[in-house]
Amino acid sequence: MDVTEVKVRRKKKLGSYPYVSVVFSITLALFVIGLFGLLLLYANKLTQVIQENVEIQVFLNQTISPSDRLKIQKTLANKEYIEPQEGQEAIIFISKEEAAQEFIEETGEDFRQFLGENPLRDAFVIHVKPEYYAPRELSKIKLDIERLRGVFEVAYVESLIDAINRNVTKISVVLVGFAVLLMIIVTILINNTIRLALFSQRFLIRSMQLVGATASFIQRPFLTRSLLHGILGGIFAGGLLFAIIQYAQQQIDDLSQLQSTQELIVLLVSLLVLGGLVGFISTYRAVKKYLGMSLDQLY
Template sequence: MEEKKTRKKRKLGSYPFASVVFSITVALLVLGLFGWLLLHSSRLGTRIQESVEIQVYLNKNLSQSDITKIRTAITSKPYVLVKEEPQIRLITKEEAAKQFVEATGEDFKDFLGDNPLRDLFAVNLKGSYQSLDSLNLIKAEIEKFRGVFEVEYEESLIESINQNLTKIGFILLGIAIFALLVVIILINNTIKLALFSQRFLIRSMQLVGATSKFIQRPFLFRSMFYGLLAGILACGIIYGFTVYMNSIIEGLSELQDTKGFLMLFSLILIMGIIVGYFSSLRAIRKYLKMSLDELY
């Protein structure tokens, strides 16, 4: 019985299953959770950009037909944000006056005797058109439309948002590179330590004439399988974490998209397989080249 156990332990290509899978899962989970944070922060940044409106002021005394034509011309442009329908709304001068009175508590009609405000369209733009250069081109284009008086936007606010998002993007990119390196090192060391117990078996196979490819094959296949399994476990944990967070944070699900999660899960699975493969290959080649004294 004892002899069978010993043979089982020394089976070519085998090494501790639970500890290796657990360690790789934890490493991939760290990468996956950071990817999760990166996805949400990116979507949040885009939402903030898309919430900023440009104001298209219209000439006075336009007919309803002219106003409709201007709306149609604006909504046909590729830079207008679309969520089920184009994000453009008409604010009449009466509505604008009412908002002014509610905000300031003063009614300018009392001393002006008339409403000097203009009808306007509040337009939300896609996040990819939020640079100041793009906005200047959009402003120039819309102001050429017949019936448009002026186009305005909060340049300082948009510039501040873009600068802050750029800074955050660089910080997150740096952390992402660091996290990726940590994950690679963790998986590499885990597999290297797991293969340490197999170094004498590898040497024994060499002594009986086994080729390097024959010795490497079972280790590589098993490490790829462990990496895949660990990736699946990490993806499952991240999915459960996402469901839980959606249940306690209102509106979080609006920052999520299926495509982003599929890309994240694919990256985790590929990382598990590739890093597991090359870590095993590197460790095996190291033990194949060692002398007997070095193995001890």
């Protein structure tokens, strides 16, 4: 008696395709985007920290009275370019005695013994907001403060400010250019992955057309699944990125100081939106392409 093998094949469902490879590709692509986004956030925060630690010193006249000194401090406190420091006063006063003592502790030499006096001056130390770190803005701030009665001189390390501004500009141009290139590559990668996955569905799409199904009816299940797969890829990529951040914080001291919880949340949400959006658009284009093909072109 002959034994006939019966192969039971699962019926293809409209909109179904090997989604594991698609989700994996989307996850990998979004993870790379997330790492680069995290690098941008850290670089921006590091630049801000460097700028905030650049001090501007306001030296006062030797014969200034305490009332005039207090008046200058109040005037400076009302300036729109002053940046308050977290956990510190916005304007720090350093007396000439404190400055002399600090100098002696650093050098080990007491210059007052052979000079017979303390030539240093009382000074205020201020920090300005990041948007005022352009050379032209700093020059305006310097002139503005030096007009105050009782102010002898305003000093800051101009070479350091210029170097910071030049490097920030160069880094920004490079990072933005690389970000655009990376976005294009990731979009193409996800688009090609989805098109290859939908290639196996081209005859099913054609069959649905032949029985009178509308284009929107055929597209709907594909678009729904692609949107879910994109969001799922974003969730996996966000989870991997969060794990990397936790590990890096354990290995690198003070890394958490360069991290903003709000910006990190925005980055993770952006991965979800980007995954869903790119998956949706790529699927829409692929299905529309197969809908417009003739039977000969499908082979």
